[in-house]
Amino acid sequence: MKINIKGPIISNNDQWIYDWFGIEAVSPKKITDQIEKANREDLEVEINSGGGSVFDASEIYAALKDYPGKVTGKIVGIAASAASVIAMAADKLLMAPTGQIMIHNASVRTQGDHRVMDHTADFLRNTNQTIANAYRLKSGKEYDELLAMMDKETWLTPQQALDHKLIDEIMFEGQVSDFVASADPQTGMLPKEVIEKVRNEMKSYTSATNQVSNPIVTPKDEEEKEIMNLEQLQNDHPDLYKQILNNGIDQGVTSERNRMKAIDDLSLPGYEEIINAAKYDSGISAEAVAVEIVKANKQQGLNYLSGAKDDAQTLAAIEGTSNQNLETEEEKAKREAEEIANSINKRRGQAR
Structure with a gap:
């Protein structure tokens, strides 16, 4: 050997x-x-x-x-x-x-x-x-x-x-x-002195390349550093710039595709306006959409109960109408609101 x-x-x-x-x-x-x-x-x-x-x-x-x-x-x-x-x-x-x-x-x-x-x-x-x-x-x-x-x-x-x-x-x-x-x-x-300088410069370079979001620092001389912006990166290192850009685009497309799918999973009859606004206008997450639906569902339930109460008061004025009918209508409204909420939670994998 x-x-x-x-x-x-x-x-x-x-x-x-x-x-x-x-x-x-x-x-x-x-x-x-x-x-x-x-x-x-x-x-x-x-x-x-x-x-x-x-x-x-x-x-x-x-x-x-x-x-x-x-x-x-x-x-x-x-x-x-x-x-x-x-x-x-x-x-x-x-x-x-x-x-x-x-x-x-x-x-x-x-x-x-x-x-x-x-x-x-x-x-x-x-x-x-x-x-x-x-x-x-x-x-x-x-x-x-x-x-x-x-x-x-x-x-x-x-x-x-x-x-x-x-x-x-x-x-x-x-x-x-x-x-x-x-x-x-x-x-x-x-x-x-050369060994130590190279060692220190390599540490700085490694730290910079591990943090893509931070400016890239390259050695200029012993006294000062040159900050490389995106335009300089594109001009001086076009292949690296293209790679970073393509990676960013791929990650963005994947993230948006996952967001749209999660929102579609929350779709319920009667909430199309909220779903469409989230997908194409506001750009909010599926979690935020679920909160909006719950809020809308709660408001619908309150409106329903308020209408049922008004109807009950009208019926109470009619002789012979039983208070049992009023209680039945209120319970029905609460039950329907509860069913809607459960339906949303089941779609999110969190059924109560």
Whole structure:
């Protein structure tokens, strides 16, 4: 199985940013995930990296060193700084005749008073010792010699690396090749300020795209933001604008179709005027229509009872008319009003 150590050595948390930009980089998790899939088969580790984070390189070194299968390393370009530490994990390390190895002291950017600087200096000395451990285990050299080479920032040709026993073999030995000397002292790592800016901008972008109703915010510069209105969205991102518009139309049509159907389910003889006004004029919901029908039903019942009372009073003036007839008429009116209300509630699935 082949594993590539190419581009800067970075942390797991920063890997997605490099991937998003399409920049080749390697983090511990990216390597350990591949190692887990290897299932003890032999590994071929191809290296072309200017280095990066020494602690993330240490994690990769440990994972390769601990791997139960055979690990063959090939320096096909450059193995500088932290990448040279990773190379030392190979059971057998080969180097292209055009490649180079660079070893140097650890470095860090810091600020503070003399106490901070003294503490940082001690920290860097210890880090150099741990880096030298990887070179010592591979070459068998003494610490003092390795630390002196690191102090000088030593660049090694394939033959020099072989002489120092930092590699086991020069690739294509015995073949005629044109040597190309080229090395970039930069690691290729994105500055931390760029990482943080991209991380913050992506958070803002994600938040904006998750809330379609809010204005879309796009990065303009560090000082100000440009608010994108619908016209700009249509001009700059016509496909996205069309998609949002079509989604809105589809949702609107579905919502109106459901409203009309719910109102039709409430249709009762005698309430056509309320139903038609709701469907075509007022645009109110089915729940609001039901309330209007109940109100109208209540008023009709009151009007009916009032008329029945007037008729009863007239009948009472006629000799021989029984009060029982008045009670029967009132009960009839209440019963009919109750039946209408029950009919409406049954249609709404809420029969009493």
